[in-house]
């Protein structure tokens with residue numbers, strides 16, 4: 524098991540480039556299943572374990588997949604006969620695998636997917652996805668840990684989502700592309716990743732309008748062709764570096780960051796006295812000497828993103844004054860804070876809200892990441908803590924951050940990723956020597 528060791532105290536300075544968005548590329552990879560002709564070419568693809576998992580799902584479904592890591596490109600060819608089953612081995616690794624259901628139902632009229640189950644951040648049901656497919660005529664059964672859906676051809680319908688679920692919006696939207704007639708989905712998710720998916724689908728020959736608004740209308744077509752597409756930059760990775768710059772009194776240029784995609788985060792950080800400058804191809808973030816406390820509530824886009832909640836709580840912990848963080852999207856996303864108690868964090872959880880007493884002197888400790896964003900948050904906490912922080916459970920980090928340790932190092936942070944054997948051999952003075960190299 525590897526660990527990331529952080530020695531706190533350095534100011535971050537320099538340039539960091541963000542990768543393509545994990546949450547955009549995963550549904551777009553699933554969408555390649557819809558092309559019965561040609562080879563999809565996806566560029567700006569991040570090298571992440573989630574992408575390898577989705578590639579494996581596609582290969583299992585008989586899609587030819589080639590990941591050219593040297594130029595962040597994936598070639599995907601779904602022109603052969605495809606299979607209908609996504610097994611537990613993949614779905615249990617990554618819940619986002621469920622988004623192959625819409626494309627499989629659209630293309631084959633048959634999908635059998637292992638049920639994804641919950642995770643450290645919440646229960647994560649898929650009822651809204653299934654309600655949508657049922658409204659479009661699919662017959663759905665849940666048996667032996669699998670959800671199986673069958674239909675001759677999906678038929679367009681009017682579907683209202685009780686909650687603007689990102690995955691349900693994507694799944695139903697993809698299912699509707701090859702359905703008979705028109706589908707109208709109301710109260711949909713409006714995240715930039717939904718718009719990126721709709722753009723890709725339209726380039727493949729689909730007729731999707733309204734992505735980015737509350738209602739999406741899809742006119743079914745009879746077939747779709749492979750196309751080329753460049754994945755949008757990862758707003759959550761960009762946001763994570765914004766927080767890292769903010770808390771370290773840093774001055775960091777985030778190349779490829781799109782301010783429009785991170786409006787709610789930028790607005791909150793400005794309230795905390797962080798300065799932003801839009802420059803060509805990116806955004807400069809300048810952290811103040813002292814951050815001001817602020818109250819934050821996560822909401823579906825364009826509200827404050829739940830995927831930035833953990834990182835934001837670190838900024839709140841080092842702010843002057845008392846802040847609140849209210850999590851409304853997932854029911855259990857404060858696990859990182861419980862780990863942070865060992866780093867001297869001062870907070871009180873009351874239901875969905877946590878009261879954060881800022882201005883605490885954080886202290887390095889050994890902490891375990893419970894999910895992807897918790898991992899990034901704990902590493903950022905290490906940047907502003909006294910002494911050494913050791914973060915374990917890095918498989919979570921690798922799901923969504925490419926070379927996070929190296930990118931922080933390039934900005935001047937003392938961060939090292941070590942194997943367990945190396946780590947066991949290290950006393951603090953050995954680690955000191957490691958950073959002195």
Ligand SMILES: CC(=O)N[C@H]1[C@@H](OP(=O)(O)OP(=O)(O)OC[C@H]2O[C@@H](n3ccc(=O)[nH]c3=O)[C@H](O)[C@@H]2O)O[C@H](CO)[C@@H](O)[C@@H]1O
Nearest residue numbers: 546619647648649650651652688689690691829830852853
């Ligand atoms: C791969 C990907 O893009 N993941 C993102 C996606 O996850 P994901 O698509 O899983 O998130 P959803 O928007 O679907 O989930 C939001 C909330 O809706 C609930 N829900 C969802 C579906 C459903 O059928 N029934 C139901 O009750 C969930 O339990 C959760 O409480 O959006 C989340 C919310 O922005 C982000 O945190 C994830 O990073």
Ligand SMILES: C=C(OP(=O)(O)O)C(=O)O
Nearest residue numbers: 546618619830895896923
């Ligand atoms: C929660 C996340 O991803 P997933 O939906 O894949 O678990 C995330 O990206 O923070």
